[in-house]
Amino acid sequence: MTMTPTALSPTMTAAGHAIEVRPNPANEAAKLARARRKRNGAVAYHTAGVAIVLFFLAPFAIAFLASFRSGAEGMTPPLPPWPTTGFSLDSYRSLDTFGAGVWQHTLNSLIVSLATVVLTVAISLLAGYGFSRYRFPLKNTLFVLIIATLMIPFQSILTPLFIILAKLGLNNSLFGLVLVYVTLQLPFSVFMMRNAFDAVPKEIEEAARIDGARDLKLLVRVLLPLVLPGAATVAIFAFLNAWNEFLAALVLLSSNDNYTMPVLMMAVRAGRLGAINWGAVQAGVVVMTIPCLIIFLLLQRYYMRGLMAGAVK
Amino acid sequence: MSLAQDARLPAWPGGAIAGPDGEDGAATGGVRLSGVRKSFGSLDIIHGIDLSIPEGAFTVFVGPSGCGKSTLLRMIAGLEEVSDGLIAIKGRDVTDLDPSDRGIAMVFQSYALYPHMSVRDNLAFGLKMANTPKAEIERRVAAASAILKTDHLLDRRPGQLSGGQRQRVAIGRAIVRKPDVFLFDEPLSNLDAELRVSMRIEIARLHRELGNTMIYVTHDQTEAMTLADMIVVLREGRIEQVGSPREIYENPANSFVAGFIGSPRMNLLKAKRVGPESLKLADATLAAPFQTASGDREEDITFGIRPEHLTVGQEIVDGRSLTATIDFSEYLGGTQYLYCQLADRQTVTVEYRSPGAVKPGDRIVLSWSPDAIRLFDAAGLRIRQDM
Structure with a gap:
């Protein structure tokens, strides 16, 4: 930006005369x-x-x-x-020789991640709305309880989780893995969505109620667009965490065909008879990075706003 | 205006304004509240309100903040549950109905437009929710935006509008619903002073054109006085007085209403009744404006007189004047407000219209005509002349 040099421009005096400086x-x-x-x-x-x-x-x-x-x-x-x-x-060709082929594992990962995103967003949307708008007994206790589960290290409940899933017949199933991921993702997501709903003025909802929007219609037609930044943030976090998660996938999945990308990458990195195919590792890294980049670039506009929500107000 | 006719549903049987059958006839057409209460837990907010609002009346709820006027309006709207009592609109019991089924539309202080929709969609949203045919929606949106002159804004988002435009859209959103009753919750509080005046006039015009029942909540008494056919003064969840602006101003039922309505407020001076026809105020003995039956015993009363009813002079009229010292004055051009002190240090505000200069410290004589005085008893109730 260029500024007019003030020293050379005529300055106006109070009386309105221009004087040359x-x-x-x-x-x-x-x-x-x-x-x-x-x-x-x-x-x-x-x-x-x-x-x-x-x-x-x-x-x-x-x-x-x-x-x-x-x-x-x-x-x-x-x-x-x-x-x-x-x-x-x-390198990409040799990556495809591991496990059940890179396409299969990418597909597994995509199924697990997208299902996690959909379930997490749907549940946290409803839960966040409930916590933000309804009055019910023990509301704050319940909320704190949900948040408190963030403090439990996931590794410590791996054994009980495994047993529960086995009892339910969900071990070695992608659906079981999705349920685990959604559970782990919910505390943060509910917290996030409650904040997002808290930031929406009550009057907008009341105006919509007078206009005849009720329940799900109200949530989808009026409120969802307003909490979209929060929902996008939740979606990004759910996707990235589910996409990159390794330990639960390793423990809970037992058949080769069901492995997600991080488990495949472990196999690739471990190499065959000690010989590590560095090219395949790097190719795997690239394959794993691309969906994350796409999701992030798609949602980043909302994501920033989501994190800022409630910061100023 | 075609909308004005459309907006009125077929007349309710017996729905004439203040028909020959008196109060009940008036109530069936408009809004009736009976024994309406609201409590949050053990805290009572509204203590049993009985009120009939005639059809087509512009009613203003006014009162200091926290008096429950907004809560009452929200109860009529259905946004707040009623703890006890009944609410009827056009003779239909709506106490437990959903807001959208009550035949009401509401304009909020914060506009409450849907920020992600264009103005057109904002206006049409309620109709879409009611599954109105597309052509009908378009017709009504066009009619409403013509009334409010917002045609050129239809494709913008609320974020791109100024405060006044937003408020127009909010009012437009109420109009398209063709409600029986319009509810306004301090709609002008967020606007600047100049815009407030023009929007006030606009709302008055709207009421004339549409002829609907309107209920308007405000703490601004200028809005109340200028807009209302009927003012309801509320305090602490109770109705203090209901009446036309003129009645409320000239015939306040108690000292609260007297002090609340009018700017600058009525002078309410502590006085003592010393006989059936005389009272003592500051150092003077004054003539009571009328005889009262209970006037024999001595009691504390409040002597009320509006600033514009006090005349400044030099001559002491026996029993109808007081001497005062000017503390300071406000010069407003056409008029001056003098803030004075009486002999017993009570303060009096005087509206002084003559061009003569006065200065602080001057001693003046205030006099009045006897019918300008309003007396209130120790409990604040108006003492009227009883036969």
């Missing part, structure tokens, strides 16, 4: 110094910005480039992490 040498020097300081500041600001961006992009770039190394190259540790003997898709 002559350039003053001392003034000029100060102005130059100020401009220089401003430029230096801008350079430092942008250099730091670029450096930080590089820092964050480097892992993605490394994995992406390394996944295109040719077969023989892929068997050696990724140093330097880019293809030196030409681009090839060997």
